[in-house]
Amino acid sequence: MLEIRDLTIRFGGLTAIDGLSLKVDEWEIVGLMGPNGAGKTTAFNCITGFYKPTRGHVLYHGRDVTRVPPHRKAAMGIGRTFQNVGMVKSETALENLLTAQHTKAGYAALHGIVGSGVARTREKDLVAHAEAILDLLGLSDIRDRRIGGLPYGTLKLLELGCALATDPELLLLDEPSSGMGPEESDELGDRLLALRRELGVTMLLIEHHVPLVTAVCDYVYVLNFGKLLAEGDAEHVRNHPEVVAAYLGTEAVAG
Amino acid sequence: MTADASVSSALPGRRRLASRTVATRALAALPLLALVLWLPSTNDTYGHVATYAAIFIMVGLSMNVLTGYTGQISLGHQAFVGLGALTAANVVKTGIVPADPFMFGVGMVCASAASGVAALLLGAVALRIRGLYLALVTLVFGSVFADAIFTLPSLNGSDAGVSAYRPNSLASDYRYFLFALLLAAGCLYIDQRVRGSKVGRGLIALRENELVAQAYGVSVLRYKLIGFTISGAMAGLAGGVAAFWSQEFSDKNFTDVAGFNLALTFVVIAVVGGLGSRGGVVLAAIFFALTSPISPLLQSLANAMHWGTYYGNNKFYVSNVIGAVLLLQTVILNPGGLGQVLRPFSRWFAGHPFSLHDPDGGDTTAMEGGGVRA
Amino acid sequence: MHELVLAGGTPFSVQLNLLTPLFDGIANGAAYGLLGLGLVLLYKSNGIFNFAQGEFAMIAAIVTYVFDSGTGVLPNLPFFVAALLGVVAGVLVALITERLVIRPMFNRAKVILVVGTVGVALLLIGVEGLLPYPKTEQLPDIGTVLGVRPYVAKVDQIPIADQDVAKIVMLVVLAIAAYVFFRYTRTGTAILAVSQDSTAARVVGISVERISAISWGIAGLLGGVAGILLAVPPQGTLTPGAFTGSTLIVAFAAAVLGGMTSLPGAFVGGMGLGLIEAFANADAAFVPGLRSVANGQAELAVFVVLILVLLVRPRGLLGQES
Numbered sequence: 001m002l003e004i005r006d007l008t009i010r011f012g013g014l015t016a017i018d019g020l021s022l023k024v025d026e027w028e029i030v031g032l033m034g035p036n037g038a039g040k041t042t043a044f045n046c047i048t049g050f051y052k053p054t055r056g057h058v059l060y061h062g063r064d065v066t067r068v069p070p071h072r073k074a075a076m077g078i079g080r081t082f083q084n085v086g087m088v089k090s091e092t093a094l095e096n097l098l099t100a101q102h103t104k105a106g107y108a109a110l111h112g113i114v115g116s117g118v119a120r121t122r123e124k125d126l127v128a129h130a131e132a133i134l135d136l137l138g139l140s141d142i143r144d145r146r147i148g149g150l151p152y153g154t155l156k157l158l159e160l161g162c163a164l165a166t167d168p169e170l171l172l173l174d175e176p177s178s179g180m181g182p183e184e185s186d187e188l189g190d191r192l193l194a195l196r197r198e199l200g201v202t203m204l205l206i207e208h209h210v211p212l213v214t215a216v217c218d219y220v221y222v223l224n225f226g227k228l229l230a231e232g233d234a235e236h237v238r239n240h241p242e243v244v245a246a247y248l249g250t251e252a253v254a255g
Numbered sequence: 256m257t258a259d260a261s262v263s264s265a266l267p268g269r270r271r272l273a274s275r276t277v278a279t280r281a282l283a284a285l286p287l288l289a290l291v292l293w294l295p296s297t298n299d300t301y302g303h304v305a306t307y308a309a310i311f312i313m314v315g316l317s318m319n320v321l322t323g324y325t326g327q328i329s330l331g332h333q334a335f336v337g338l339g340a341l342t343a344a345n346v347v348k349t350g351i352v353p354a355d356p357f358m359f360g361v362g363m364v365c366a367s368a369a370s371g372v373a374a375l376l377l378g379a380v381a382l383r384i385r386g387l388y389l390a391l392v393t394l395v396f397g398s399v400f401a402d403a404i405f406t407l408p409s410l411n412g413s414d415a416g417v418s419a420y421r422p423n424s425l426a427s428d429y430r431y432f433l434f435a436l437l438l439a440a441g442c443l444y445i446d447q448r449v450r451g452s453k454v455g456r457g458l459i460a461l462r463e464n465e466l467v468a469q470a471y472g473v474s475v476l477r478y479k480l481i482g483f484t485i486s487g488a489m490a491g492l493a494g495g496v497a498a499f500w501s502q503e504f505s506d507k508n509f510t511d512v513a514g515f516n517l518a519l520t521f522v523v524i525a526v527v528g529g530l531g532s533r534g535g536v537v538l539a540a541i542f543f544a545l546t547s548p549i550s551p552l553l554q555s556l557a558n559a560m561h562w563g564t565y566y567g568n569n570k571f572y573v574s575n576v577i578g579a580v581l582l583l584q585t586v587i588l589n590p591g592g593l594g595q596v597l598r599p600f601s602r603w604f605a606g607h608p609f610s611l612h613d614p615d616g617g618d619t620t621a622m623e624g625g626g627v628r629a
Numbered sequence: 630m631h632e633l634v635l636a637g638g639t640p641f642s643v644q645l646n647l648l649t650p651l652f653d654g655i656a657n658g659a660a661y662g663l664l665g666l667g668l669v670l671l672y673k674s675n676g677i678f679n680f681a682q683g684e685f686a687m688i689a690a691i692v693t694y695v696f697d698s699g700t701g702v703l704p705n706l707p708f709f710v711a712a713l714l715g716v717v718a719g720v721l722v723a724l725i726t727e728r729l730v731i732r733p734m735f736n737r738a739k740v741i742l743v744v745g746t747v748g749v750a751l752l753l754i755g756v757e758g759l760l761p762y763p764k765t766e767q768l769p770d771i772g773t774v775l776g777v778r779p780y781v782a783k784v785d786q787i788p789i790a791d792q793d794v795a796k797i798v799m800l801v802v803l804a805i806a807a808y809v810f811f812r813y814t815r816t817g818t819a820i821l822a823v824s825q826d827s828t829a830a831r832v833v834g835i836s837v838e839r840i841s842a843i844s845w846g847i848a849g850l851l852g853g854v855a856g857i858l859l860a861v862p863p864q865g866t867l868t869p870g871a872f873t874g875s876t877l878i879v880a881f882a883a884a885v886l887g888g889m890t891s892l893p894g895a896f897v898g899g900m901g902l903g904l905i906e907a908f909a910n911a912d913a914a915f916v917p918g919l920r921s922v923a924n925g926q927a928e929l930a931v932f933v934v935l936i937l938v939l940l941v942r943p944r945g946l947l948g949q950e951s
Contacts, residue, residue, distance in 0.1 A: 048470065071471075071473055071475070099453075102453050102460075102473050105453040112455075123451070162471070328744070402928050403932075572754070576759070583730060583745065586745050
């Protein structure tokens with residue numbers, strides 16, 4: 001479904017990603033791990049089109065989408081969340097879910113501006129869909145709350161809902177469990193598995209929380225300094241000596 | 256994903272109840288509406304001032320779409336209003352005879368279209384130039400555009416102004432007021448539809464965070480241009496109405512210090528009304544029309560206090576001071592503007608219980624850090 | 630002097646005089662540069678565009694005028710004493726602006742602060758308008774004040790006016806003074822430190838509030854000097870809003886072209902736009918029938934240059950890309 005081939009991106013003299021290749025097949029949940037600054041979020045930004053890689057290709061359903069602009073990626077079925085929660089803070093939870101359905105609105109901008117019948121009917125469907133998502137995530141009680149003041153964990157969950165509202169085939173999740181306790185994180189794992197089961201969403205997630213990765217990921221890639229360090233199933237990767245060294249520091253292994 | 260049946264079916268009931276409440280409470284606004292319709296009919300001056308207020312409402316809403324939703328400040332909006340006035344007057348070209356109603360309509364459409372296109376071009380510039388620099392570009396644009404285009408002898412009636420008499424059916428000040436009110440209501444409707452559709456949500460997402468907006472599939476290019484164009488079209492329409500309100504297009508109203516003052520008045524209306532708040536902007540527009548130099552309100556007050564002559568000689572400066580003080584008061588102490596003050600009432604009209612304490616805090620983000628970008 | 634006869638047997642014989650637009654351009658450029666210095670200073674220190682700078686200048690000019698001419702009950706003071714009072718008034722207004730408008734909004738978005746300065750400009754225009762002084766007057770000619778002839782020299786019959794020379798001398802002196810101030814004084818470097826990173830500056834013991842007040846005070850001083858030089862004949866005026874409505878906009882364009890953070894940039898940008906404007910005006914005057922467009926044409930030239938430069942380099946010609 002998603003394939004990255006030999007991706008390299010440089011910012012000035014700094015090589016953020018160096019020859020990365022990875023594959024995500026349909027129905028898979030793939031993890032992307034690595035210490036801070038390893039280039040994981042940069043990889044996301046290349047996939048979603050915010051960055052143009054210096055070299056290499058991003059293929060989606062076999063098609064080269066390296067230079068497709070980000071807003072078109074959303075329409076192609078690539079949804080994403082952001083590391084520090086990316087939503088519209090001044091809007092309510094419901095409005096955020098409506099905003100997320102932008103490409104699914106099903107009416108032209110002009111219809112929205114003049115308030116045609118089509119737009120009004122479709123708006124009702126969008127609201128129903130948004131409410132269904134709120135219900136699915138157990139967030140119905142914050143429907144009309146402006147999200148600015150909500151707790152971080154709730155925001156993370158709502159953001160997952162917003163990503164779902166874009167109706168993605170492929171979901172890129174940037175540290176979905178950050179700000180959550182162990183219990184919430186377990187719950188999130190179950191939720192992700194349920195999403196795949198019920199909606200058939202393929203996922204690529206950046207995650208540090210090892211129990212979550214072990215629980216949900218079919219395959220894991222580990223990055224360090226922009227290079228692929230190891231790949232394999234969660235168990236394999238966790239015991240990989242170089243991965244341990246990267247996380248704990250080289251001295252720990254050498255010494 | 257399938258909508259959860261129990262959730263969906265529970266909603267229409269809740270909504271039906273709410274809409275009945277809303278309908279009942281809307282009755283409370285009826286006396287106000289009656290007053291708005293009746294008062295301007297009693298006296299030509301009232302009609303004249305009321306039309307001015309309707310024009311201000313249209314420009315205020317135009318600023319609301321651009322600054323409140325799109326998050327782009329405009330310090331040169333007089334150029335769009337002026338371009339609308341110039342276009343309408345020149346298309347209709349009535350001379351001393353009453354205008355042909357058909358051509359009058361064409362003139363209004365052309366006024367709106369001309370300013371829409373001009374705003375679209377400025378929007379294209381805004382794709383690359385941002386922040387304070389864009390604020391400056393809009394300021395320079397407003398002043399230069401007016402000075403360079405409006406003063407062309409072929410367009411401003413060789414410096415003597417272009418007369419713009421109305422069609423017979425709109426000749427009386429009261430009828431013309433009703434016409435202007437209708438168009439203002441139309442702009443209010445558009446503003447409301449923009450806010451309630453994917454267009455407004457896309458604009459607001461762009462205003463707050465372009466990355467997030469794009470991740471949701473909002474095209475920065477397309478939506479910025481849409482925001483500018485809607486705003487320009489509304490301002491142009493307001494300009495068209497203004498030309499036939501004063502029955503003349505004169506470039507002197509839009510150039511130099513007069514134009515600069517006008518541009519700032521529009522900013523004041525949008526900010527004092529509360530960026531992103533339709534109702535607040537409408538009220539602010541009415542307030543600034545009523546206290547403007549063309550309104551007899553302050554003059555009568557001043558007469559009563561034996562300051563009539565002083566006020567009469569200085570009314571432009573008085574309106575500057577009023578606008579400036581309210582603007583500063585709003586940005587420093589009350590960033591939500593009138594819209595925020597009105598929220599208990601607007602929430603009540605929307606069917607919520609009346610409460611001075613606002614449970615969701617209101618949208619002051621348009622004025623806070625990260626809100627308005629330029 | 631050159632003779633230009635339009636082709637096609639037109640009856641017009643126009644004298645193509647390049648010296649007049651050259652002198653006008655330099656003189657106007659100096660005026661833009663003078664206002665621009667204050668704009669650059671506040672952008673360097675607070676990171677904002679100060680739209681009230683033109684009215685700081687106007688206040689200084691008005692105060693100078695009323696004391697110089699002894700308007701109403703005021704004493705009739707010598708010109709230079711009146712000018713000193715004018716500059717003090719400019720500084721005071723700037724300090725009040727800082728204390729009442731800028732400081733309460735320190736942590737707000739820059740664009741909101743800029744709306745605040747727009748509000749201050751509007752307020753000052755209104756307050757000036759309500760003051761009882763003759764608004765159509767000008768400050769006295771500098772030649773008259775000094776008791777010398779009104780021009781320094783004549784080139785090709787065209788006089789180089791005293792006030793034009795005064796503007797340029799003042800601009801150069803102030804620009805050098807500002808440069809030295811930022812480069813070599815503790816306060817100057819502290820201002821730059823605050824603008825780079827106010828938290829870090831606080832940590833090393835710099836009072837951000839005091840620095841803000843100082844930079845606004847200096848902006849008021851620069852504005853005040855500019856105002857007094859802008860209000861002299863022939864184009865000078867004391868009409869409220871006149872400096873904001875025309876001069877300030879071009880001064881901003883000049884400062885932005887110069888990169889907004891660069892003092893020499895403001896100088897060069899001001900001169901450049903002054904010349905472009907003067908020649909655009911002159912050019913229009915050569916072409917029969919276009920005369921009435923002249924004013925707008927000159928401004929249009931300025932606008933086109935500004936947009937083109939910003940499109941290519943969004944932070945100005947000499948500005949640093951961030």
